[in-house]
Amino acid sequence: MIFIFGTRSSVRPAVQTDYACPACGREHAIFAVPQQRYFHVFWIPIFPIYRSYSMVCGDCGGLFDTAHMPVPKEVKQQVKTPKWTFIGLIIIALFVVFVAITGSSASSDRKSGAMAKIENPTVGDIYQVKEAYKEYTLYKVASATKDSIYFYPHGYTINKKSAFDELKADEFLDEDDEYVEGFSKAELKADVESGKILKITR
């Protein structure tokens, strides 16, 4: 895809100044014509860059350099940056807010789902767990009491959380009860909050 971006310029309404025209001599004839430069992507204004001025005589049309005819301060104060030059920034800001909101609501949905599964565990529930930095594994619910849940750990770990499906379902250490590990429900909920328990599935 060709990515088209760059700067463009927009001419803004002229402002009359007190300068007399050096060419035709007419008093107050010089107008400052602002040009707003802005950055665009596919012609959508993203943000304003700078503003330059042309000094033009309204009578004879003479054009003068701002180096010799500086734009008066009060004219500069009068000229505002048009709001539409910020459209791209506003769109980007809205998008960032949207992503943040949907992201945090997805994470709170995931948490409340996990909390419900800890409250009412089913034998066979699978917990995706981060054990350490770059060390993830699975735990399978073996049994539960009112306050605690007992698990068979998986025999292997993986080093990234996108690889959970590499851990085979028949490789939990569930042959005998030697490997069973128990945790209180309160402990498990704290692990959901801290992100140690990533997800609970069947």
Ligand SMILES: [Zn+2]
């Ligand atoms: Zn003139």
